Amino acid sequence: MGVEIVVAGLVMTYGDLRAVDGVSFTVAPGEFFGLLGPNGAGKTTTLEMIEGLRKPQAGTVRIGEHEPWKREPALQRRIGVQLQSSAFFERLTAREQLDTFGALYGVASGRTDEMLEQVGLVDKASVRTEQLSGGQKQRLSIACALIHDPEVVFLDEPTAALDPQARRNLWDVLRTINDSGRTVVLTTHYMDEAEVLCDRVAIMDSGRILELDTPAALVRGLDAPVRISLAPGAVSPEEARVVAGDDPLDVDATGTTITTRDASRVLTALAERNALAGLSVKGASLEDVFLELTGREYRA
Amino acid sequence: MTPFMSLGRAMLKGFFRDKMAFFFAVIFPLMFLVLFGGIFTDQGASRAEIVQIGTVSVLDEAPTGAKTYIDKSLDITTSSDEQDALEQLRKGDVDAVISEDGDTLRVRYSQADPVKAATVQGTFQAIVQSANLAVTGQEPRFSITTDQVEDDSLKSIQYYTPGLMGWAIASGATFGAATNLVVWRRNGLLRRLRLAPIPTRSVVLARVAVSIAIALVQAAIFLGVGIALFGLKLTGSWPMLIPLLVCGTLAFMAIGLLAGAVARSEEAAVGIANFAVLPMAFLSGSFFPLDGAPGYVTAISKVLPLKHLNDGMLDTMVRGEGPSSALVPMAILLAFAVVVTAIASRLFRWDD
Numbered sequence: 077m078g079v080e081i082v083v084a085g086l087v088m089t090y091g092d093l094r095a096v097d098g099v100s101f102t103v104a105p106g107e108f109f110g111l112l113g114p115n116g117a118g119k120t121t122t123l124e125m126i127e128g129l130r131k132p133q134a135g136t137v138r139i140g141e142h143e144p145w146k147r148e149p150a151l152q153r154r155i156g157v158q159l160q161s162s163a164f165f166e167r168l169t170a171r172e173q174l175d176t177f178g179a180l181y182g183v184a185s186g187r188t189d190e191m192l193e194q195v196g197l198v199d200k201a202s203v204r205t206e207q208l209s210g211g212q213k214q215r216l217s218i219a220c221a222l223i224h225d226p227e228v229v230f231l232d233e234p235t236a237a238l239d240p241q242a243r244r245n246l247w248d249v250l251r252t253i254n255d256s257g258r259t260v261v262l263t264t265h266y267m268d269e270a271e272v273l274c275d276r277v278a279i280m281d282s283g284r285i286l287e288l289d290t291p292a293a294l295v296r297g298l299d300a301p302v303r304i305s306l307a308p309g310a311v312s313p314e315e316a317r318v319v320a321g322d323d324p325l326d327v328d329a330t331g332t333t334i335t336t337r338d339a340s341r342v343l344t345a346l347a348e349r350n351a352l353a354g355l356s357v358k359g360a361s362l363e364d365v366f367l368e369l370t371g372r373e374y375r376a
Numbered sequence: 377m378t379p380f381m382s383l384g385r386a387m388l389k390g391f392f393r394d395k396m397a398f399f400f401a402v403i404f405p406l407m408f409l410v411l412f413g414g415i416f417t418d419q420g421a422s423r424a425e426i427v428q429i430g431t432v433s434v435l436d437e438a439p440t441g442a443k444t445y446i447d448k449s450l451d452i453t454t455s456s457d458e459q460d461a462l463e464q465l466r467k468g469d470v471d472a473v474i475s476e477d478g479d480t481l482r483v484r485y486s487q488a489d490p491v492k493a494a495t496v497q498g499t500f501q502a503i504v505q506s507a508n509l510a511v512t513g514q515e516p517r518f519s520i521t522t523d524q525v526e527d528d529s530l531k532s533i534q535y536y537t538p539g540l541m542g543w544a545i546a547s548g549a550t551f552g553a554a555t556n557l558v559v560w561r562r563n564g565l566l567r568r569l570r571l572a573p574i575p576t577r578s579v580v581l582a583r584v585a586v587s588i589a590i591a592l593v594q595a596a597i598f599l600g601v602g603i604a605l606f607g608l609k610l611t612g613s614w615p616m617l618i619p620l621l622v623c624g625t626l627a628f629m630a631i632g633l634l635a636g637a638v639a640r641s642e643e644a645a646v647g648i649a650n651f652a653v654l655p656m657a658f659l660s661g662s663f664f665p666l667d668g669a670p671g672y673v674t675a676i677s678k679v680l681p682l683k684h685l686n687d688g689m690l691d692t693m694v695r696g697e698g699p700s701s702a703l704v705p706m707a708i709l710l711a712f713a714v715v716v717t718a719i720a721s722r723l724f725r726w727d728d
Binding site: 127128129147149150152153155157159160162163164165166167168172175176177179180181182204 | 377378379381382383385386387389390393394559563564565567568569570571572573574726727
């Protein structure tokens with residue numbers, strides 16, 4: 077199971093706007109791949125060309141041996157898509173939605189119970205989709221994408237507009253879907269999500285891929301300093317000055333913070349002075365990489 | 377279950393669970409049928425109200441047979457206050473004031489109600505003629521008998537049922553197709569279905585089948601209520617109604633698809649559908665006959681699909697025409713469906 081996706085030189089323009097401007101990457105079989113970027117970066121348009129909703133103006137997409145824009149049923153039976161959480165039949169219950177989508181893929185209705193179980197909606201089976209919460213709708217829409225046990229799954233911003241509990245709850249579901257070796261492509265603008273879920277991440281902006289690597293390698297590549305904080309009074313200001321050496325030191329009512337690229341030296345020095353009360357160490361996150369690459373100006 | 381069946385079932389469930397859609401497609405037009413059926417039921421029985429001033433010998437001395445005839449069409453009260461009676465006549469409270477001036481019967485009437493005015497004049501002409509004949513002592517040589525050919529079919533329910541049913545089916549098919557298209561485009565279901573391994577025609581055919589099923593349910597309820605409550609009588613070739621409804625549904629679905637392709641929101645789709653169907657219902661004689669309408673209205677009505685649907689249903693359901701009378705309306709409706717569907721498919725979008 078699991079299929080390779082090869083994307084080469086994709087271009088899509090709308091008038092003067094180059095929404096996707098020469099995007100290339102390869103997703104390995106069984107990989108969990110993230111497309112990350114601010115709104116309007118071209119993630120969704122890229123995903124739509126990979127799914128086969130749009131024909132690329134230039135470049136090619138291959139999923140296994142298929143070109144998706146031809147929309148061959150043989151390929152469509154192997155891919156699962158989750159587009160918008162609202163893409164349901166009106167006034168049907170969760171169970172009826174799954175039965176209906178299942179019938180479109182020629183799946184026996186026994187799968188419905190299995191899917192309800194997998195996304196934790198067994199007790200909501202007879203509730204109409206209009207009455208489900210945002211997180212429940214997202215889980216149902218993922219269940220609908222998985223009803224025919226596809227080898228490749230596309231998820232377009234599955235956690236957009238969810239509260240923190242619902243997002244983490246959904247992550248648990250998402251983590252399980254490539255356990256059986258499925259290839260998964262996800263778009264998101266949440267860095268923590270990509271960091272937690274994805275094997276590799278492509279950071280996009282203005283229709284181009286800026287960086288593509290594992291989340292850890294991207295963070296390392298940033299070579300960002302580490303922030304080491306201590307509780308107030310854990311170490312005297314004079315000693316802190318000595319420990320920090322040339323690194324920036326910040327002492328205020330909330331505590332003492334040393335920002336350094338040599339964390340082991342600072343931590344060893346603090347341990348020698350037995351000054352580890354209230355210690356916290358913060359490394360750079362994918363969010364820092366993202367802001368470094370795409371800038372901090374406000375986007376609509 | 378096949379994709380076609382499961383899509384059709386999902387759409388039907390969606391329709392019957394939408395209380396508003398069901399109300400506007402079935403109950404609302406039925407309210408008009410009950411209303412019209414109630415208002416116009418005893419129209420034929422209303423008599424002209426006459427005020428008689430003093431003695432009027434042609435009435436007072438009329439033979440018993442003539443009395444019965446007079447009582448059937450005239451409701452006569454006597455009064456001695458002529459001024460008051462004329463005032464009532466001007467106000468429209470009574471239809472005529474009669475008085476005798478020697479051998480001359482004087483009938484004063486108001487043209488406010490032309491039908492009553494004509495009835496009053498005709499009735500009194502006849503009364504005076506027969507009184508003149510009686511004075512000569514001769515037996516009448518000519519006589520008259522009257523028979524109505526339609527066998528009660530002039531009862532207004534016979535006219536209103538096909539017309540209102542046409543309007544109900546036109547609205548149902550147009551609104552159903554328009555809102556379905558807009559809602560599915562906006563919520564992303566159209567794109568989702570596009571990525572499912574089913575041909576687009578399965579989706580379209582499922583919608584057509586559902587619209588036809590809804591139209592047949594509407595027709596069954598309409599005919600049931602018409603027959604049970606208002607004495608509607610269907611004539612021989614009424615089963616032709618079914619192919620007519622299928623063609624009509626296709627024509628109005630096409631209008632709905634066009635409205636749905638143009639509209640960006642559900643509200644706009646409903647507005648456009650209303651704009652198309654409601655004036656058409658008036659111009660196609662769904663609510664009242666177009667017999668007295670000016671020529672240009674009749675000319676406009678000829679290009680409207682609802683006019684042909686109504687005509688076809690009137691001919692086969694109540695006018696007693698043969699089954700072949702439905703063929704021309706069906707052909708026109710199908711041609712209309714083909715042309716409008718072609719335009720709608722040019723404007724069709726999978727997403728916003």
